[in-house]
Amino acid sequence: MGDGLGGRVNSDHGARFRIALVIGGAVMAYGIWGVLDDARATHPGSLFVYVVGADLVHDLVIAPVVCIVGWLLTRVVPEPWRSPARAAVLISAIAVVVGWPSLRGYGRARVPDNASVQPLDYSTALGTVLAVVWLGTAVWATVRVTRRRSNEDAGNA
Amino acid sequence: MTHPHWTLSELHDERTAALLGMGLGITFTICFVTGLWSHLVQTPPSWFSRPPRPAGLYRVTQGLHIATGIAMIPILLAKLWVVYPKLFAWPPFKSAAVAVERLALLPLIGGGLFLAFSGLANVNLWYPWPFGFKEAHYWAAWITIGALIVHVGAKWTVTRSHVARRVPPDAGSGDRRAFLGTVAAAVSVVTVATVGQTVGPLRKLALLAPRRPDVGPQGFPVNRTARAARVTVEDGGATYRLTVTGRVARELSFSRAELTGMDLHQARLPIACVQGWSASANWRGVRVRDLLAMAGAAEGASVRIVSLQESGAFRSSVLQPDETRDGDTLLALEVNGEPLHIDHGYPLRLIGPNRPGVLQTKWVTGLVVE
Numbered sequence: 446m447g448d449g450l451g452g453r454v455n456s457d458h459g460a461r462f463r464i465a466l467v468i469g470g471a472v473m474a475y476g477i478w479g480v481l482d483d484a485r486a487t488h489p490g491s492l493f494v495y496v497v498g499a500d501l502v503h504d505l506v507i508a509p510v511v512c513i514v515g516w517l518l519t520r521v522v523p524e525p526w527r528s529p530a531r532a533a534v535l536i537s538a539i540a541v542v543v544g545w546p547s548l549r550g551y552g553r554a555r556v557p558d559n560a561s562v563q564p565l566d567y568s569t570a571l572g573t574v575l576a577v578v579w580l581g582t583a584v585w586a587t588v589r590v591t592r593r594r595s596n597e598d599a600g601n602a
Numbered sequence: 603m604t605h606p607h608w609t610l611s612e613l614h615d616e617r618t619a620a621l622l623g624m625g626l627g628i629t630f631t632i633c634f635v636t637g638l639w640s641h642l643v644q645t646p647p648s649w650f651s652r653p654p655r656p657a658g659l660y661r662v663t664q665g666l667h668i669a670t671g672i673a674m675i676p677i678l679l680a681k682l683w684v685v686y687p688k689l690f691a692w693p694p695f696k697s698a699a700v701a702v703e704r705l706a707l708l709p710l711i712g713g714g715l716f717l718a719f720s721g722l723a724n725v726n727l728w729y730p731w732p733f734g735f736k737e738a739h740y741w742a743a744w745i746t747i748g749a750l751i752v753h754v755g756a757k758w759t760v761t762r763s764h765v766a767r768r769v770p771p772d773a774g775s776g777d778r779r780a781f782l783g784t785v786a787a788a789v790s791v792v793t794v795a796t797v798g799q800t801v802g803p804l805r806k807l808a809l810l811a812p813r814r815p816d817v818g819p820q821g822f823p824v825n826r827t828a829r830a831a832r833v834t835v836e837d838g839g840a841t842y843r844l845t846v847t848g849r850v851a852r853e854l855s856f857s858r859a860e861l862t863g864m865d866l867h868q869a870r871l872p873i874a875c876v877q878g879w880s881a882s883a884n885w886r887g888v889r890v891r892d893l894l895a896m897a898g899a900a901e902g903a904s905v906r907i908v909s910l911q912e913s914g915a916f917r918s919s920v921l922q923p924d925e926t927r928d929g930d931t932l933l934a935l936e937v938n939g940e941p942l943h944i945d946h947g948y949p950l951r952l953i954g955p956n957r958p959g960v961l962q963t964k965w966v967t968g969l970v971v972e
Binding site: 455456458461463464465466468469470471472473474475476477479480483486487488491492495496497498499500502503504507508510512528531532533535536540542543544547551552553555556558559560561562563564565567569570572573574576577578581590 | 616643672676677679682683686689697699700702703706708709711712713715716718719720722723726727728729730731732733734736737738739740741743744746747748749750751752753754755756757758759760777780781783784787791792795796808809810811812813817818819822823824827829830890945951
């Protein structure tokens with residue numbers, strides 16, 4: 446399988462890369478200096494854990510879960526429904542991620558006397574967003590199915 | 603070319619990665635520039651003078667920062683998914699250059715995910731970590747954009763040729779179109795569901811935003827309540843005084859009633875929070891420059907605005923010379939035709955054009971001319 450990419454050269458390690466490495470390396474060094482210089486506020490140790498932890502959580506949890514869900518959808522949902530089903534699941538997941546802190550009311554719990562923080566009923570709000578997403582993808586799926594059927598009819602004629 | 607089927611191989615092609623990468627490059631750059639701008643206006647170094655005009659500039663740049671950051675979440679996750687099989691490329695390093703390039707992915711991906719997560723948490727007033735958000739987010743952004751520069755250096759050529767379709771795509775374009783269309787739809791959904799926290803006409807659609815620009819005392823949000831700031835106004839403000847001191851010809855002291863009897867000026871100005879919400883209001887109060895003239899301060903002086911709030915990073919703020927000269931820089935007594943609610947800064951608050959919300963100091967009790 447080689448590099449898994451068909452052996453195609455997909456990076457450039459010439460002069461442009463070396464210049465970018467020098468500039469980008471200097472910028473990274475400035476950022477690391479800033480973290481260490483302001484250690485009382487940045488807590489370098491735990492910031493490191495969060496950044497590397499984000500890598501690990503993505504690579505070991507999020508991506509495998511997405512792969513499994515994607516594989517299940519491939520197994521369970523036939524074309525031409527598959528792409529709309531994938532879209533509905535993916536957009537819903539993103540909406541849940543963005544709405545999660547509001548849904549859980551984390552901010553409001555921190556400042557309970559501030560009624561302007563997370564003022565909505567977020568289970569209704571998120572439910573509404575998800576309903577719109579599934580309705581939209583259902584319309585898309587119907588259009589796909591109808592179009593495919595009419596193409597087949599035209600092919601059979 | 604074959605991939606293990608569990609990676610949904612048909613989506614993992616270079617053109618998809620290139621297009622998403624370009625989207626990320628653009629959105630990340632917008633976030634970085636607007637973030638630097640916010641940092642600059644919040645903590646101006648000696649060489650920088652915060653421009654008071656246009657009055658709504660910070661509202662736009664910070665609204666853009668948050669909206670772009672939220673829009674970036676689906677693009678980032680989609681991009682990581684598309685390139686996920688590369689994580690298992692074997693051998694991992696064919697050369698020193700590849701090793702360096704791959705090593706830079708650690709701060710790039712970890713930093714990108716951290717910036718998106720910490721930013722989303724911060725706009726929700728959620729702090730599940732021990733460090734200071736502002737400092738950690740700021741310095742992590744420098745590290746991440748450094749790693750991005752390295753990555754762009756390695757990927758510039760291949761990205762350009764894939765975007766310009768100079769190389770044939772790996773897989774069926776129908777699947778790619780459906781996938782990219784899905785990502786675009788996800789971007790649209792989260793944008794429409796949050797951007798109304800700063801774009802007033804869309805406020806009813808802001809179902810996933812932690813703020814509504816029309817919800818709060820007197821019809822707009824509050825960042826810090828009087829109770830949270832431990833501010834109390836005794837006797838309904840009967841003993842309240844505003845003092846003007848420092849480098850002045852004569853020190854002044856006013857009761858709230860005396861201020862109300864002065865020549866009042868009205869201005870329509872936005873409160874624009876670093877957390878991405880904003881709301882315009884009609885403010886009425888005393889011009890700072892009029893008070894300075896009465897006290898005999900030098901024209902174009904800097905002024906420290908001091909709050910009744912006894913502790914906290916934002917208990918005082920500085921008006922720079924261009925801001926004290928601006929006729930719309932007010933010590934407001936009223937908003938939208940009513941005396942200020944205590945959570946909006948009663949008895950008196952600062953409101954000035956193009957200042958970040960945290961610098962619109964509330965519960966003002968002193969002006970110290972510097």
